[in-house]
Amino acid sequence: MATRVGSELNTCIMGLAWGDEGKGKITDLLCPAFDFVVRYNGGANAGHTVCVGDRRFALHLLPSGILHQHVTSVIGPGVVVDPTALLGEIDALAESGIRAAENLKISDRAHLVLPYHKIEDTLSETAADPSGRIGTTARGIGPCYADKMRRTSAVRFADVLSGDGWSDRLRRIVVGKKAMLTAMYGEDGGLDADSIVADLGRAIERLADHVTDTTALLGDAIGAGRRILFEGANGMLLDVDHGTYPFVTSSSTGAHGVAAGAGVPRTAVSHVLGVTKAYATRVGSGPFVAELVDETGDLIRERGHEYGTTTGRPRRCGWFDAVATRYGVRLAGVTDIVLAHLDTLSSFDRVGICVGYDCDGEILDTPPADAARLERAKPVLEFMPGWSEDLRGVRRFEELPATVLAYIDRVEQLVEAPVSIVGVGPERTETLLRGRWRSILETTASATANES
Numbered sequence: 001m002a003t004r005v006g007s008e009l010n011t012c013i014m015g016l017a018w019g020d021e022g023k024g025k026i027t028d029l030l031c032p033a034f035d036f037v038v039r040y041n042g043g044a045n046a047g048h049t050v051c052v053g054d055r056r057f058a059l060h061l062l063p064s065g066i067l068h069q070h071v072t073s074v075i076g077p078g079v080v081v082d083p084t085a086l087l088g089e090i091d092a093l094a095e096s097g098i099r100a101a102e103n104l105k106i107s108d109r110a111h112l113v114l115p116y117h118k119i120e121d122t123l124s125e126t127a128a129d130p131s132g133r134i135g136t137t138a139r140g141i142g143p144c145y146a147d148k149m150r151r152t153s154a155v156r157f158a159d160v161l162s163g164d165g166w167s168d169r170l171r172r173i174v175v176g177k178k179a180m181l182t183a184m185y186g187e188d189g190g191l192d193a194d195s196i197v198a199d200l201g202r203a204i205e206r207l208a209d210h211v212t213d214t215t216a217l218l219g220d221a222i223g224a225g226r227r228i229l230f231e232g233a234n235g236m237l238l239d240v241d242h243g244t245y246p247f248v249t250s251s252s253t254g255a256h257g258v259a260a261g262a263g264v265p266r267t268a269v270s271h272v273l274g275v276t277k278a279y280a281t282r283v284g285s286g287p288f289v290a291e292l293v294d295e296t297g298d299l300i301r302e303r304g305h306e307y308g309t310t311t312g313r314p315r316r317c318g319w320f321d322a323v324a325t326r327y328g329v330r331l332a333g334v335t336d337i338v339l340a341h342l343d344t345l346s347s348f349d350r351v352g353i354c355v356g357y358d359c360d361g362e363i364l365d366t367p368p369a370d371a372a373r374l375e376r377a378k379p380v381l382e383f384m385p386g387w388s389e390d391l392r393g394v395r396r397f398e399e400l401p402a403t404v405l406a407y408i409d410r411v412e413q414l415v416e417a418p419v420s421i422v423g424v425g426p427e428r429t430e431t432l433l434r435g436r437w438r439s440i441l442e443t444t445a446s447a448t449a450n451e452s
């Protein structure tokens, strides 16, 4: 029997930094070429902004393909799902006239984020020494993944839908959680088992039609050569194994997380699109070597509207970090780079790129594992001429100003992957493509036009 590899277009789109790279917009742009969009990691900590005309949608749990009728949107087994948050998103889209839920499939193997996870997330952050705070999104992500690994206190969709004694088991879990919270933080979080059970029962009733064996669904889709886009949440530097640990999230954020998190064979991914901004941002605590704690950083934040989609927190800003980006490119086998937000850098006399880390006098070209060492590292910066042109009107890659093209060339050299897509503004139309991704989308657009 031949190995089932599926469509050669199957792609993973993932962030190469600390999240917020603009993955949602690119996913949305690529949707015409795909039949499925699959989330494989994270939960409501992600914040994907998708703009359609003058309407902006902030998605947290829903895959970014949700606005496209022909796409089946899948929440895979590796995602931790807060049912209340998910229903809130579905309802918000419905209010805008978008029937998001029609093509939504949720894995029956996915784990549930419950109220005590969110309470524990907040209490553990508040109780921690300020220097040890992770700065989480308080969405209960870490505590839910911890329960998943612990197994005995975890709850999945399948458990609730099986109908057998789930409510008694959940009540017992809540009793245990109250005792744990009291012992660790001196309060039980005001948890009430009856209302948690009742709320979950109501939420699952509304979601039940969407819950299915997505592993079988995607297995069939791969066999039939359907085209699948795997949508990563958060970013490579927040990866639980490979990020700036412990200042990371609790899942495998890169392409290496697809097989386990989506429930597909490792051969299912042909291309890996690594999304990064033309500068760097980070929310929450943790090392950030290229950070600019000055007027330039403030200017990037204001021009790039760098405030969190999920929490509204101002993002820390810095120059493009070629060391961290190359690390992610190599680790995830990135085949193409998406360089977003080039327009935000317009009007700087010169633009910086971090090309090395000065760690206690030693120049490193890859990030060290030790967060304290990384925290002490100073950026080795290289500067290139800036540009003053407003890029938002540019519609073809080759029409970009020469200074911008030179900057892109240098990024490609440093990160060892081709830049195939660039962002010059927030709208779908403000994205320029070249090489194979331009032909893929042009071919899809003409096929769609011929069909209609």
Ligand code: IMP
Pocket: 018, 019, 020, 045, 046, 047, 134, 135, 136, 137, 138, 139, 140, 141, 142, 233, 234, 235, 238, 247, 248, 249, 250, 283, 284, 285
């Ligand atoms: P958690 O995922 O809520 O546990 O947060 C852990 C760290 O990851 C914190 O620094 C968060 O700010 C960060 N984080 C998690 N998801 C995202 C994201 O989608 N964008 C940016 N930062 C994120």
